[in-house]
Amino acid sequence: MAIESEVLVVGGGLAGLTSALATAREGADVRLLSYKQSTLRQASGLVDLLGYTPDGEGPLTDPYAAMTDLPDSHPYSTVGVETVREAMALFDDVTDYEGGHTDTNALLPTHGGTVKPTARYPRSAAAGLASDDRDALLVGIESMTDFDAPHVASHLEAAGVPFDVRGETIQFPGDLRADAKVTRYAKLLDTDSEVAVRGRKRPAREALAQRVNPLIEDEERVGFPAVLGDDHPAAIRAALSEQMGVDVFEVPMGPPSLPGLRLEDRLFAALDEAGASIETGNPVVSYEGDEHVERVFVEKNGAEIPYAAEQFVLATGGLVGKGIESDREGVSEPIFDCHVPHPADRYDWFDTEVFGDHPFAGFGVETDGRMQPLSADGDVEFENVRAAGSVLGGYDFAAEKSGGGVSIATGYAAGTNAVEELR
Amino acid sequence: MGSTPHIAVIGGGSTGVGIARDLAMRGLDVTLVEQGNLTHGTTGRMHGLLHSGGRYAVSDQASATECIEENRVLRDIASHCVEMTGGMFVKRPEDSEEYFQEKLSGCEECGIPAKVVSREEARSMEPHLAKDIEKAIVVPDGAIDPFRLVVANAGSAQEHGARIETHSKVTDLLVEGGEVVGLEVEHTSGPGTRVHGKEGGKEEIRADYVVNATGAWAGRIGDMAGVDIAVRPSKGVMTIMNVRQVDTVINRCRPKGDADIVVPHETTAILGTTDEEVEDPEDYPEEQWEVDLMIETLSELVPMLEEARTIRSFWGVRPLYEPPDVGSTDPTDITRDFFLLDHDERDDLPGMTSIVGGKFTTYRMMGEQISDHVCGKFGIDADCRTAEEPLPGSEDFSVLRDYMDEFGLRSPIGRRSVERLGSRADEVLKTDSPNPTVCECEGVTRAEIQDAIGQSGSDLNAVRIRTRASMGNCQGGICCHRMASELHPEYEEGVVRRAWDELLQERWKGQRHALWGQQLSQAMLNYALHATTQNRDHDPAGGDPVDFAAFDTGVDHGDAAGAANVAADGGRNGD
Numbered sequence: 001m002a003i004e005s006e007v008l009v010v011g012g013g014l015a016g017l018t019s020a021l022a023t024a025r026e027g028a029d030v031r032l033l034s035y036k037q038s039t040l041r042q043a044s045g046l047v048d049l050l051g052y053t054p055d056g057e058g059p060l061t062d063p064y065a066a067m068t069d070l071p072d073s074h075p076y077s078t079v080g081v082e083t084v085r086e087a088m089a090l091f092d093d094v095t096d097y098e099g100g101h102t103d104t105n106a107l108l109p110t111h112g113g114t115v116k117p118t119a120r121y122p123r124s125a126a127a128g129l130a131s132d133d134r135d136a137l138l139v140g141i142e143s144m145t146d147f148d149a150p151h152v153a154s155h156l157e158a159a160g161v162p163f164d165v166r167g168e169t170i171q172f173p174g175d176l177r178a179d180a181k182v183t184r185y186a187k188l189l190d191t192d193s194e195v196a197v198r199g200r201k202r203p204a205r206e207a208l209a210q211r212v213n214p215l216i217e218d219e220e221r222v223g224f225p226a227v228l229g230d231d232h233p234a235a236i237r238a239a240l241s242e243q244m245g246v247d248v249f250e251v252p253m254g255p256p257s258l259p260g261l262r263l264e265d266r267l268f269a270a271l272d273e274a275g276a277s278i279e280t281g282n283p284v285v286s287y288e289g290d291e292h293v294e295r296v297f298v299e300k301n302g303a304e305i306p307y308a309a310e311q312f313v314l315a316t317g318g319l320v321g322k323g324i325e326s327d328r329e330g331v332s333e334p335i336f337d338c339h340v341p342h343p344a345d346r347y348d349w350f351d352t353e354v355f356g357d358h359p360f361a362g363f364g365v366e367t368d369g370r371m372q373p374l375s376a377d378g379d380v381e382f383e384n385v386r387a388a389g390s391v392l393g394g395y396d397f398a399a400e401k402s403g404g405g406v407s408i409a410t411g412y413a414a415g416t417n418a419v420e421e422l423r
Numbered sequence: 424m425g426s427t428p429h430i431a432v433i434g435g436g437s438t439g440v441g442i443a444r445d446l447a448m449r450g451l452d453v454t455l456v457e458q459g460n461l462t463h464g465t466t467g468r469m470h471g472l473l474h475s476g477g478r479y480a481v482s483d484q485a486s487a488t489e490c491i492e493e494n495r496v497l498r499d500i501a502s503h504c505v506e507m508t509g510g511m512f513v514k515r516p517e518d519s520e521e522y523f524q525e526k527l528s529g530c531e532e533c534g535i536p537a538k539v540v541s542r543e544e545a546r547s548m549e550p551h552l553a554k555d556i557e558k559a560i561v562v563p564d565g566a567i568d569p570f571r572l573v574v575a576n577a578g579s580a581q582e583h584g585a586r587i588e589t590h591s592k593v594t595d596l597l598v599e600g601g602e603v604v605g606l607e608v609e610h611t612s613g614p615g616t617r618v619h620g621k622e623g624g625k626e627e628i629r630a631d632y633v634v635n636a637t638g639a640w641a642g643r644i645g646d647m648a649g650v651d652i653a654v655r656p657s658k659g660v661m662t663i664m665n666v667r668q669v670d671t672v673i674n675r676c677r678p679k680g681d682a683d684i685v686v687p688h689e690t691t692a693i694l695g696t697t698d699e700e701v702e703d704p705e706d707y708p709e710e711q712w713e714v715d716l717m718i719e720t721l722s723e724l725v726p727m728l729e730e731a732r733t734i735r736s737f738w739g740v741r742p743l744y745e746p747p748d749v750g751s752t753d754p755t756d757i758t759r760d761f762f763l764l765d766h767d768e769r770d771d772l773p774g775m776t777s778i779v780g781g782k783f784t785t786y787r788m789m790g791e792q793i794s795d796h797v798c799g800k801f802g803i804d805a806d807c808r809t810a811e812e813p814l815p816g817s818e819d820f821s822v823l824r825d826y827m828d829e830f831g832l833r834s835p836i837g838r839r840s841v842e843r844l845g846s847r848a849d850e851v852l853k854t855d856s857p858n859p860t861v862c863e864c865e866g867v868t869r870a871e872i873q874d875a876i877g878q879s880g881s882d883l884n885a886v887r888i889r890t891r892a893s894m895g896n897c898q899g900g901i902c903c904h905r906m907a908s909e910l911h912p913e914y915e916e917g918v919v920r921r922a923w924d925e926l927l928q929e930r931w932k933g934q935r936h937a938l939w940g941q942q943l944s945q946a947m948l949n950y951a952l953h954a955t956t957q958n959r960d961h962d963p964a965g966g967d968p969v970d971f972a973a974f975d976t977g978v979d980h981g982d983a984a985g986a987a988n989v990a991a992d993g994g995r996n997g998d
Contacts (some may be wrong), residue, residue, distance in 0.1 A: 044956045061973045106975035112957025130975040143857040148908035154916035162971045178857040258769035319947035326939045354931035355960035398954035
């Protein structure tokens with residue numbers, strides 16, 4: 001007897017979560033299976049819609065306007081601009097991200113010292129916008145090699161930002177090891193534990209503010225690496241802001257990304273509130289069915305447990321999330337063995353320039369307008385399977401800065417299409 | 424001629440620095456020029472094998488005897504560059520028994536300690552060997568880090584007064600009155616100061632004698648003075664695995680062939696190699712079939728290689744040479760011996776000698792012979808001391824240390840750091856500031872990066888070969904920008920950015936040959952980190968100006984300090 005649901009979503013990243021949310025909100029009985037930590041922890045926590053055209057034009061001010069010129073193979077063309085807007089409205093509804101007040105892209109500084117175009121940003125990053133002309137002080141932590149504030153500041157100046165920016169480096173109050181993980185810093189601030197500063201005990205937030213205060217000249221905002229709390233980021237920023245007399249923001253960083261993890265937590269909570277079942281920790285390894293998938297099998301402690309559903313959403317990620325796999329012979333989709341178009345010769349998978357036009361970046365399944373994967377002949381592979389997110393091909397999210405938006409839009413489209421089939 | 428002869432050495436590989444160190448220790452004035460970074464040519468592109476000589480024990484006993492002798496010397500003078508892994512020659516059922524016996528007796532004849540082990544013994548030493556191997560001969564092969572060795576030699580030469588100029592390409596030989604009297608070099612000042620005595624521009628370096636130690640490039644130097652040096656460059660591929668599948672050097676026990684060796688090297692294992700003659704040492708095809716051949720053939724010895732993850736492949740060019748009257752057609756038949764070509768005796772062109780052929784393992788011996796030859800020219804009677812004097816980093820040093828107490832580093836990072844730095848560990852790692860890890864894959868700390876920057880300036884690839892930072896599993900995905908930040912503020916942002924771009928491109932170059940499976944996944948992640956998060960593919964610094972005013976300026980929440988509506992914390996996800 002299989003575990004049953006109306007819609008089964010495979011994958012717990014941005015696309016899978018959005019898909020399950022859209023489905024649950026339509027009142028369907030939905031179950032989400034997530035195997036491992038999603039790639040959200042690798043991502044900056046920013047949600048990009050479209051920053052550059054496939055030809056590299058940009059940064060784009062209006063992502064929606066540019067979407068209409070994308071090639072037909074692009075997932076945005078598949079779902080249409082209206083669906084992208086609806087999907088973003090859902091995202092805005094369940095998160096407290098900023099940027100939804102306008103169609104215009106924002107430019108945000110990141111730990112690499114550049115600015116990048118994005119459409120939605122966490123509140124923690126809002127005071128850091130590069131189009132805000134208030135002067136900024138960036139504060140780095142001496143033992144945090146991932147964010148070198150003086151270097152980032154001089155790089156931002158070279159990028160021509162419309163404000164003065166300086167970088168300073170401090171030793172974080174408290175006796176953390178030089179190789180402490182970002183979560184250690186976050187926890188210290190979350191709990192506001194007492195730390196010893198020159199022999200006196202002080203709460204961590206106060207100690208941090210006092211360490212930065214003498215460094216502030218006339219800047220109205222101060223940016224830190226994204227370590228300001230995991231559980232209570234708003235309270236931490238408010239406390240620092242009050243004690244320093246400036247706006248406080250976080251600069252998005254690489255993995256492990258606290259803003260990415262916070263977003264993941266928020267979306268899982270929203271999905272839970274919407275009444276979906278969520279199971280994590282075990283992989284889907286195979287399926288049973290022909291043109292109609294009857295059930296998939298989840299590997300648990302060596303046994304294969306069947307999960308039946310009427311509709312399936314494949315949101316297992318791309319090359320990074322292992323939803324698309326490859327070996328020396330070719331590229332494949334491991335669960336349903338959906339067709340993944342790719343050049344036969346693996347030496348045609350990449351460009352010789354590090355930031356060249358890499359075919360591998362576009363590897364993924366092709367779908368029709370209802371998000372159903374297509375075979376090599378262009379036929380629908382299964383009548384009740386849809387694909388969403390990075391498992392899709394036909395776009396280069398890294399170059400376009402379109403990853404978050406495509407995942408949300410296609411996840412939404414796959415979920416709503418699945419519900420339509422049910423009714 | 425001054426009282427002390429001035430010798431110009433061309434080539435910053437193992438042979439060149441070995442000669443520079445030897446001559447400098449004998450009290451001569453030495454200037455060494457290298458067109459790229461140290462090890463830029465063949466030395467930086469070898470499989471890291473410290474030969475026992477077993478490999479040549481049947482085909483070339485003279486080379487084998489030299490190898491075992493130098494193997495013992497290097498263990499002594501370059502202990503911080505050597506890992507004595509031991510090696511085996513493994514026989515599969517289809518390999519010839521007669522050859523196995525020849526190998527064994529060859530080793531004995533050349534004084535190479537060798538003993539036969541059974542299948543069970545071999546597999547208890549190396550459990551991942553194929554189940555159906557028959558037996559093996561155990562020999563004292565080792566692994567050696569060519570980068571570290573060359574840097575240590577160059578450092579020692581400098582301590583003895585030599586001038587080392589990298590990124591300095593010889594554009595002409597100065598010939599006056601039918602004699603070589605020096606060089607003309609072009610200093611290519613790349614990003615910032617590398618190890619430049621002189622930045623940019625051309626320089627004439629006059630010398631009493633010139634030594635051409637450019638290996639596969641020797642013919643080009645010869646052409647500048649109209650002498651013919653028929654080096655026959657032969658390329659070979661090396662494929663790097665992401666872990667050490669073996670801890671012993673594994674050789675296939677059969678006559679020469681492609682894909683017959685696995686060398687454990689630091690955190691990786693290196694598969695080698697092929698032997699294909701090429702026209703041009705700088706421009707030759709790097710082909711897929713070579714990589715596939717390594718994996719498929721060596722899987723016969725170590726089956727797990729078939730499914731294992733490779734992190735990159737690279738190619739090197741052997742500077743093979745044979746006297747004009749031999750005429751081998753197959754590069755595998757060309758001797759691995761080295762030749763000292765005195766152009767006075769050979770071409771009536773006094774003032775220069777070229778050294779060609781040879782092997783990395785015997786670099787010091789080659790240096791000694793050519794230094795004897797040069798000293799003979801000037802009637803100088805000075806003994807060679809390079810076989811007794813340890814290299815910087817290998818003086819009296821033991822890795823049995825308590826890193827936590829000494830350097831505040833976690834044990835694995837401390838151990839790796841001390842293995843790399845040898846006796847220099849104290850001066851490098853003892854700092855008053857926090858010493859966080861910059862490259863997590865290889866356990867390279869800030870102090871070690873800063874030490875390398877102190878040696879080599881703003882060239883991050885030079886920092887890389889000194890420290891191994893960015894050479895691990897993630898191939899720089901996580902640490903390239905951190906390495907760049909370590910250059911700042913000593914170097915200005917624009918210089919840092921160019922050095923960073925150079926490093927990103929260099930790391931990409933070799934990964935392209937490993938793009939499938941987990942490494943393709945890693946490459947996509949790196950691409951996402953560098954392009955999506957850091958936007959380095961559209962970096963506005965150095966690009967077109969951005970109209971910042973046309974983008975979102977945010978919503979004024981009035982949540983600046985002191986505002987009354989500071990949100991109470993929204994609990995678990997109050998953000």
